[in-house]
Amino acid sequence: MKTPTGDQALIKRMNTAIVLESVLRDAPLSRADISALTGLNKATVSSLVQDLIDSGLVREIGTGQSSGGRKPVLLEFVAESGYAVGVDLGVNYVRGVLTDLRGGVVLERTAQLPRTSPEEVFGILRPFIQALVDEAPESAFGVVGIGVGVPGLVDRGGSVLYAPNLGWRDVPLQDALSRAFGLPVLIDNEANVGAIGERQFGSGRGIGSMIYVSVGMGIGTGLILQKELYKGAAGFSGELGHLSIEANGPACRCGNRGCWELYASEQALLARAAEAGLGEGTLDSLLALAERGDARTRALFADIGESLGVGIANIVNVFNPEAVVIGNTMSRARPWLEEEMIRTTESRALNFHLRGIRLLFAELGDRSAVMGAAESAISAFFKRLRSA
Amino acid sequence: MKTPTGDQALIKRMNTAIVLESVLRDAPLSRADISALTGLNKATVSSLVQDLIDSGLVREIGTGQSSGGRKPVLLEFVAESGYAVGVDLGVNYVRGVLTDLRGGVVLERTAQLPRTSPEEVFGILRPFIQALVDEAPESAFGVVGIGVGVPGLVDRGGSVLYAPNLGWRDVPLQDALSRAFGLPVLIDNEANVGAIGERQFGSGRGIGSMIYVSVGMGIGTGLILQKELYKGAAGFSGELGHLSIEANGPACRCGNRGCWELYASEQALLARAAEAGLGEGTLDSLLALAERGDARTRALFADIGESLGVGIANIVNVFNPEAVVIGNTMSRARPWLEEEMIRTTESRALNFHLRGIRLLFAELGDRSAVMGAAESAISAFFKRLRSA
DNA sequence: TTAGTTTGTCTATCCAATAAACTAAGTTTT
DNA sequence: AAAACTTAGTTTATTGGATAGACAAACTAA
Numbered sequence: 064m065k066t067p068t069g070d071q072a073l074i075k076r077m078n079t080a081i082v083l084e085s086v087l088r089d090a091p092l093s094r095a096d097i098s099a100l101t102g103l104n105k106a107t108v109s110s111l112v113q114d115l116i117d118s119g120l121v122r123e124i125g126t127g128q129s130s131g132g133r134k135p136v137l138l139e140f141v142a143e144s145g146y147a148v149g150v151d152l153g154v155n156y157v158r159g160v161l162t163d164l165r166g167g168v169v170l171e172r173t174a175q176l177p178r179t180s181p182e183e184v185f186g187i188l189r190p191f192i193q194a195l196v197d198e199a200p201e202s203a204f205g206v207v208g209i210g211v212g213v214p215g216l217v218d219r220g221g222s223v224l225y226a227p228n229l230g231w232r233d234v235p236l237q238d239a240l241s242r243a244f245g246l247p248v249l250i251d252n253e254a255n256v257g258a259i260g261e262r263q264f265g266s267g268r269g270i271g272s273m274i275y276v277s278v279g280m281g282i283g284t285g286l287i288l289q290k291e292l293y294k295g296a297a298g299f300s301g302e303l304g305h306l307s308i309e310a311n312g313p314a315c316r317c318g319n320r321g322c323w324e325l326y327a328s329e330q331a332l333l334a335r336a337a338e339a340g341l342g343e344g345t346l347d348s349l350l351a352l353a354e355r356g357d358a359r360t361r362a363l364f365a366d367i368g369e370s371l372g373v374g375i376a377n378i379v380n381v382f383n384p385e386a387v388v389i390g391n392t393m394s395r396a397r398p399w400l401e402e403e404m405i406r407t408t409e410s411r412a413l414n415f416h417l418r419g420i421r422l423l424f425a426e427l428g429d430r431s432a433v434m435g436a437a438e439s440a441i442s443a444f445f446k447r448l449r450s451a
Numbered sequence: 452m453k454t455p456t457g458d459q460a461l462i463k464r465m466n467t468a469i470v471l472e473s474v475l476r477d478a479p480l481s482r483a484d485i486s487a488l489t490g491l492n493k494a495t496v497s498s499l500v501q502d503l504i505d506s507g508l509v510r511e512i513g514t515g516q517s518s519g520g521r522k523p524v525l526l527e528f529v530a531e532s533g534y535a536v537g538v539d540l541g542v543n544y545v546r547g548v549l550t551d552l553r554g555g556v557v558l559e560r561t562a563q564l565p566r567t568s569p570e571e572v573f574g575i576l577r578p579f580i581q582a583l584v585d586e587a588p589e590s591a592f593g594v595v596g597i598g599v600g601v602p603g604l605v606d607r608g609g610s611v612l613y614a615p616n617l618g619w620r621d622v623p624l625q626d627a628l629s630r631a632f633g634l635p636v637l638i639d640n641e642a643n644v645g646a647i648g649e650r651q652f653g654s655g656r657g658i659g660s661m662i663y664v665s666v667g668m669g670i671g672t673g674l675i676l677q678k679e680l681y682k683g684a685a686g687f688s689g690e691l692g693h694l695s696i697e698a699n700g701p702a703c704r705c706g707n708r709g710c711w712e713l714y715a716s717e718q719a720l721l722a723r724a725a726e727a728g729l730g731e732g733t734l735d736s737l738l739a740l741a742e743r744g745d746a747r748t749r750a751l752f753a754d755i756g757e758s759l760g761v762g763i764a765n766i767v768n769v770f771n772p773e774a775v776v777i778g779n780t781m782s783r784a785r786p787w788l789e790e791e792m793i794r795t796t797e798s799r800a801l802n803f804h805l806r807g808i809r810l811l812f813a814e815l816g817d818r819s820a821v822m823g824a825a826e827s828a829i830s831a832f833f834k835r836l837r838s839a
Numbered sequence: 840t841t842a843g844t845t846t847g848t849c850t851a852t853c854c855a856a857t858a859a860a861c862t863a864a865g866t867t868t869t
Numbered sequence: 870a871a872a873a874c875t876t877a878g879t880t881t882a883t884t885g886g887a888t889a890g891a892c893a894a895a896c897t898a899a
Contacts, residue, residue: 458885458886459884459885459887460885460886460888462885462886462887463885463886463887466886466887491887491888492885492887492888492889492890494886494889495886495887495888496886498886514895516898517895519896519897519898520894520895520897521894521895522895522896561899627895637880
């Protein structure tokens with residue numbers, strides 16, 4: 064039985080977390096506010112706040128307005144008490160951010176990735192991350208961790224089991240990075256960190272259950288269920304891109320037939336554009352064509368929108384989420400996709416499940432993943448705080 | 452902020468729950484065993500166990516073996532300290548059980564349901580349940596609750612929003628029953644309670660993430676994720692029967708096209724049997740034919756197995772569960788379905804997701820739902836104990 | 840017998856939360 | 870401006886759990 068048993072330390076940790084959370088959410092606020100908000104006794108709040116001030120996570124920022132009594136001392140979270148690094152490892156680029164503990168971006172860098180072998184990538188990644196770490200200002204906690212999103216399957220130990228577009232198999236990335244930097248490292252799938260990013264900083268703020276659909280060359284998905292990222296039994300789930308929507312459709316490289324991503328991804332778009340002789344084989348050229356009003360291109364985007372809708376209807380029926388967020392490169396085609404996507408979803412999903420659902424596009428654009436990677440490092444830091 | 456704050460009462464509730472759980476799981480065992488198992492101090496365990504004995508949930512049952520010291524006093528859970536009623540409301544039947552708090556069946560009843568209007572069903576259900584309640588032996592907690600599984604969509608308030616096969620819309624069943632009996636009542640979808648039943652008492656014992664697929668006239672599903680029944684934002688999720696597996700397939704009554712249940716349900720089987728002139732239009736007749744070795748019938752079952760496999764592959768890719776459990780009437784056709792179902796699933800699902808997965812059939816047969824209904828009443832009782 | 844072992848209880852102590860009293864620092868009323 | 874009131878935050882004594890360690894009880898083995 065590894066269930067943690069209850070003792071006083073647990074209570075203190077819980078209540079400290081509650082206090083910190085209310086500072087994070089509602090700052091600036093006073094000790095009295097926290098007491099009223101949380102139901103904790105004023106004395107308890109005072110004591111816990113003092114601990115947080117001592118540790119450097121919270122500070123007093125002067126007094127607020129009074130309505131006939133002593134003025135409250137306002138508190139705020141010290142976002143600069145620590146920093147996190149987020150990395151989005153793409154197929155031909157690396158993007159990195161250095162953020163404070165509230166997710167405020169201090170620094171952002173991008174680099175090309177001309178070769179993708181694990182060794183070569185690591186050779187680029189290491190100085191790339193080191194530069195971000197080095198730029199972090201002095202702070203109470205320093206750099207609290209590194210989060211990395213990768214385009215592939217990642218196991219619970221942070222090994223990249225399979226990343227077809229990088230040509231990786233069984234690359235122990237977490238091991239390598241945490242050894243190199245001596246910092247906590249979290250590796251996760253690009254769609255999973257994208258989901259975290261959009262939920263924390265983007266269109267999914269405050270939403271409890273949300274499915275993030277990363278539509279790039281393939282389709283990946285991140286599932287936020289009951290406010291938590293859902294991972295399957297083995298740590299990888301949500302391969303909704305390989306949900307078959309045509310049982311007898313064309314074979315997919317995954318072994319299944321008629322996978323959703325064969326119909327609704329950027330790759331699908333480009334393949335069909337090539338067949339029809341549209342554009343120059345890039346998303347950009349097609350977007351430009353659509354912008355100029357080319358009817359065939361617009362019809363093609365509408366088709367992709369419809370295919371997206373077919374899959375989204377499935378998602379809605381399966382998960383009954385509060386929101387579905389479309390991200391990654393294809394979200395740039397929103398104007399030409401959205402209408403048909405929504406129409407198809409609404410005509411296909413169960414009525415009861417459509418009530419109150421929101422079909423959104425990523426707010427963070429191509430930064431969903433990198434921000435989510437940073438956020439996962441931040442939240443891991445808070446989790447460590449809570450349990451120690 | 453409604454987060455419950457931590458105080459000593461919380462500690463005690465937590466630790467009491469931990470102790471009770473270890474008694475439930477590992478009885479018979481001694482106080483010393485519990486202390487070793489849970490990490491709680493011997494004194495703490497003694498005190499909590501005494502409380503549980505006083506409340507009637509635990510009792511001493513004599514001494515055990517010693518290996519050179521004082522003999523341990525063995526404890527066990529008093530299953531007969533309370534009783535629960537489980538009801539499986541079908542389209543033309545009602546099945547009910549009275550169980551003790553461990554889920555041991557004390558009494559089981561079935562009745563026909565000739566008419567399905569809410570009033571008529573309630574007229575039958577009320578005395579049916581009353582009889583079960585009346586038969587419960589005297590006990591410390593009495594009948595702790597009533598769980599009901601229904602073939603339809605149920606909202607969080609226990610209202611049946613939509614049950615096409617009963618012809619129900621917006622029937623406040625929980626209200627009606629809890630008013631009639633003055634007991635806690637839980638209403639849930641048949642597949643959800645079936646999932647609970649199989650997980651607690653059937654083939655899913657001890658499994659953390661499991662998808663229960665109820666294949667009857669339609670296909671319903673219950674999702675056990677991270678040891679909990681997953682319900683969507685609005686309380687209904689897991690309509691995997693209406694996952695489209697042929698985007699351009701035939702229209703389904705749900706509004707979508709090519710839904711899984713159009714290919715893999717009992718209804719699909721019977722429709723195709725009728726087309727082919729096989730059997731007398733019942734599952735029983737087809738099973739008999741297959742038993743006798745009729746090749747066309749067997750091929751038909753194999754086809755259904757393949758269609759089941761297509762959907763299961765999707766499930767596996769989406770959820771990466773530890774197990775998929777096939778239940779309800781179609782599980783009776785296991786001998787004629789299983790091979791093709793497994794073959795199709797394995798050829799279509801992602802390799803990584805197949806590792807260690809188990810494709811099982813319901814152990815409880817047609818009692819998955821009724822047992823799960825009782826279990827949901829029992830676990831609600833324990834939950835109440837824990838929070839008060 | 841005697842020594843050693845294991846179970847379970849008892850006792851003193853610790854610690855976090857709390858209520859209530861109190862101090863601090865304001866605003867409003869007269 | 871003094872008195873009365875308000876609100877913020879701290880101090881103090883109390884409460885109620887968990888705990889370590891001492892201890893008693895009950896056993897085995899030699």
